Amino acid sequence: MAALRYVNDSIPGIRRRKCGKGYAFYYPDGSRVTQSDELQRIKSLRIPPAYHSVWICPFANGHIQATGRDARNRKQYHYHPLWREVRDRLKFTSMTDFGRAISTIRSHIAYELRKPPSLNKKQIICAIIYLLDKSGVRIGNKIYAKENKTYGITTLRKKHLSINGSRAIFSFTGKNSKAWEIVLDNKKIIKILKKCEEIPGYEIFKYYDENNNVNCITSQDINYYLQSLTGLPLTAKDFRTWIASRESFCRFLSASFSETDSAAKIKSIIKEVAELLGHTPTICQKNYIFPEIITSWGDGRLERWLNVNAESIRQANKDNLFLMWLESLQP
Known part of the structure; x- marks a missing residue:
């Protein structure tokens, strides 16, 4: 995270202009981008041709690498891979x-x-x-x-x-x-x-x-x-994240682990929870299910936690059960 620079698209950035069948890119001072590494960075962003008002970060370590407006005039963001990685880890900390x-x-x-x-x-x-x-x-x-x-x-x-x-x-x-x-x-x-x-x-x-x-x-x-x-930075989306993770947790808690069919069980549970909330399985797993649930089920920690807390678990509802497990992860 320290290597990233926090930016926004109000600062002067690189602009793209139609050039033949592709695009040419220009720095804020009007000079054309010609360095191969910089052109490769821009190419790797894969900014759709349909976007307009495109802004590209002038810094390779900017946490936002590009913004643009789609066909519906909605603002879209392209983030630095490191920023996405950290953000994805932190999204479940609350x-x-x-x-x-x-x-x-x-x-x-x-x-x-x-x-x-x-x-x-x-x-x-x-x-x-x-x-x-x-x-x-x-x-x-x-x-x-x-x-x-x-x-x-x-x-x-x-x-x-x-x-x-x-x-x-x-x-x-x-x-x-x-x-x-x-x-x-x-x-x-x-x-x-x-x-x-x-x-x-x-x-x-x-x-x-x-x-x-x-x-x-x-x-x-x-x-x-x-x-x-x-007094917390909660949003309406937190309810969907909580429900998706809670429902996944309860299903994995009752699913016995087997090396031979673990992948099939994971796929089945994710699909079931995704259908419950109207997600695609990919989006559900990536954005709504706490990754530690699947990891703990796969390495046996979830089963060990279940055995140690069997008495308390019998008396807990789904919300309290999931919270008990989350709190057990705290250092």
């Missing part, structure tokens, strides 16, 4: 903190949902967090909702909700064309959802502000609320 905070989050959510149904921002946010925790659904992205007709919790519309007596069902298509059906029988949540349906507009999760204006809940609202509540 998992123990999340596991310790989850009971506080749930207690707070339950308290807010016990209040009479209202259309204030806090209660609507708490209803969304309840659904994130129960289902592991994505938080939602307006661009995907508009262009792909795929939805997450904050972009759900009234057409996705049906309420029949004491049961509510969300039916919608999520990212990766995952068909979701979330069934709810929580009476307090259902009362809030009925209130939400009364607000004009397509979206479900809206609220009235102090000026009686209608506003939609955003992912930023959810993240800020979680961070204010816990």
Whole structure:
């Protein structure tokens, strides 16, 4: 990490210009990039031709190596391999903190949902967090909702909700064309959802502000609320990471290890968890499953931990069980 330089694309960078069937690259001072090692670095980034507003870091050790805008005008980043490696290792370091905070989050959510149904921002946010925790659904992205007709919790519309007596069902298509059906029988949540349906507009999760204006809940609202509540840098995505890792952990915990079919078992469990959350298996393993789970299962440490803690394990729910194991990894 010390060898990397922290940068952003506001500093002058290398620009590319169309040249024949390819591109020429120019430094901030206008001189053309001709050094073979620098051209090889740029080539290795594999920046798609469709990108526009491309910025390339002038430093080989910049933690961001390039940025650009894709066909949908979304900003895309190309990171230094070392930065990706460190970031991937660190992304799971907050998992123990999340596991310790989850009971506080749930207690707070339950308290807010016990209040009479209202259309204030806090209660609507708490209803969304309840659904994130129960289902592991994505938080939602307006661009995907508009262009792909795929939805997450904050972009759900009234057409996705049906309420029949004491049961509510969300039916919608999520990212990766995952068909979701979330069934709810929580009476307090259902009362809030009925209130939400009364607000004009397509979206479900809206609220009235102090000026009686209608506003939609955003992912930023959810993240800020979680961070204010816990004092931790949590986001909505942490629920999906927790659920994916917890479910993987419980499955590996009950799976006996065998050299002959270990690869098949790993593949099967990852596929099962990926389908649960609407991921591809590759993305699920890389971004959502704590790598130490698979490593510990393969080298026998998970089985030894299970044998040592058999009595405590019998009395623990899945969340507490996973947290117990995570805490056992602490130095």
